[in-house]
Amino acid sequence: MNFTIKKALIAVTNGYTTTDVQVVNGTITAIGEDLDIIGTEINGEHKLLLPGFFNAHTHSSEKWQRGIIPPLPLELWLAHLYDFTPLDTEQVYLSALGTAVETLLSGGTSVVDHLVLIPGQELETITTAVRAYQQVGIRAFIAPLIQDESLTAGLPGGKSLPEHESYFRPTAETLGIIEEAIIKFHHPESGINILVAPTGIQLCTDALFTGCAELSERYQLCRHTHLLETKAQKKLAQEKYGCSGVEHLDQIGFLNDKTSLAHCVWLTDDDISILAKTQSTVVHNPLSNLRLGSGIAPVLKYIQSGVNVTFGCDGASSNDSQDLLEAIKIGSILHNVTDFDYQSWITPRQAVEMASLGGAKGLGLADQLGSLTVGKKADLVLYDLQSLSLLPRTDPIGLLVLGRPVNVVNCAWVNGKQIIANGKFTTVDVEELKTELFNRSQWETRGTSPGVAQIETHYRQVMGL
Numbered sequence: 001m002n003f004t005i006k007k008a009l010i011a012v013t014n015g016y017t018t019t020d021v022q023v024v025n026g027t028i029t030a031i032g033e034d035l036d037i038i039g040t041e042i043n044g045e046h047k048l049l050l051p052g053f054f055n056a057h058t059h060s061s062e063k064w065q066r067g068i069i070p071p072l073p074l075e076l077w078l079a080h081l082y083d084f085t086p087l088d089t090e091q092v093y094l095s096a097l098g099t100a101v102e103t104l105l106s107g108g109t110s111v112v113d114h115l116v117l118i119p120g121q122e123l124e125t126i127t128t129a130v131r132a133y134q135q136v137g138i139r140a141f142i143a144p145l146i147q148d149e150s151l152t153a154g155l156p157g158g159k160s161l162p163e164h165e166s167y168f169r170p171t172a173e174t175l176g177i178i179e180e181a182i183i184k185f186h187h188p189e190s191g192i193n194i195l196v197a198p199t200g201i202q203l204c205t206d207a208l209f210t211g212c213a214e215l216s217e218r219y220q221l222c223r224h225t226h227l228l229e230t231k232a233q234k235k236l237a238q239e240k241y242g243c244s245g246v247e248h249l250d251q252i253g254f255l256n257d258k259t260s261l262a263h264c265v266w267l268t269d270d271d272i273s274i275l276a277k278t279q280s281t282v283v284h285n286p287l288s289n290l291r292l293g294s295g296i297a298p299v300l301k302y303i304q305s306g307v308n309v310t311f312g313c314d315g316a317s318s319n320d321s322q323d324l325l326e327a328i329k330i331g332s333i334l335h336n337v338t339d340f341d342y343q344s345w346i347t348p349r350q351a352v353e354m355a356s357l358g359g360a361k362g363l364g365l366a367d368q369l370g371s372l373t374v375g376k377k378a379d380l381v382l383y384d385l386q387s388l389s390l391l392p393r394t395d396p397i398g399l400l401v402l403g404r405p406v407n408v409v410n411c412a413w414v415n416g417k418q419i420i421a422n423g424k425f426t427t428v429d430v431e432e433l434k435t436e437l438f439n440r441s442q443w444e445t446r447g448t449s450p451g452v453a454q455i456e457t458h459y460r461q462v463m464g465l
């Protein structure tokens, strides 16, 4: 747990400097030149040291469907996703492992997994994800995905559909499962955190939101949900509440400084003021928003209004990858086509800060994580500046963010524990993971989806298509 990185490149105002970093018992204890070597010596020469990033919104188990769902908007894509047979716990384990590995290989040391639960095996699903994340050693924020309305309720006018039925489990029972998971698994000191995480206004009642808010008060937990990802959800919110989804969540007390909100594409200026007032965090998932045609989140407006913004990959079947550097790149340049005033565009350094400190802020941990600061936890990543994709030598952060970095993570630590050394995992056998993923799947394509067929006519009609 004790080590000293020698001669690493770090960013300072207006440039870079070469420095040493000491880590004792998982905490950064000194940053400076010519420090004594405590514990293991790590050669930082020709390498860039950055705080670990946060993959601040994903759904690990979607890995099993990546690449297979045709181009569809969220509501129909979701119906397609629901056609797949439910996963088993071994698949949950392998996809959580794979999500952690891909996140770490692209600079992430923390993951927020809005975890899809196997019906009837909810606690087993969470137990399995905990096991996978502990094995890899990534800092995990498990946000068990819950809802208490059936899929058709998520469509504007959906309650009038003939196949609309009520959800299979009462709300109180769902909250009971979450409370059990909190008591059993919420151990921040060991790197496993539980978040309360209703899926979103489209599939949840107020009782579920307020029940989650109560649990978060009782156990001091962060809150996480999807928010106004699509135009259909904006329409639905008006129908359901007679006001915007953001206004409603504010009225029922769900928004606070420990609430992170995935997507936030369809917000009004008034909504943005509410996010600023409540100090909620926006998680920008640019690739998913492009893939599903959801829209371009107005992140520059968020930043200008003082709203904290960080990045997520979103689930691997709406992305269809878990490359955090790719999400950071697209997420920091996408709005350049909608906001012509280039003076407010995001610089690579800002993007790095959003992905690290921004992620920590969204989880109420800015005092412990997210920057190279003495006293903070050592969640660190060392990038190989001699890697082909980071050459020739220009601005290392500029090229890391704007280039297409491949195999650039040389070392990674979480809480001072080394997870990657010289580009190789020390905690999991990636070759074995690859074999398992290969053997448990097959090449396939999917044609028509019964789920999509059921709702497509209605969807096209309400969306004016």
Ligand SMILES: [Zn+2]
Pocket (backbone or CB within 6 Å): 057, 058, 059, 114, 226, 262, 314, 315
């Ligand atoms: Zn999502």
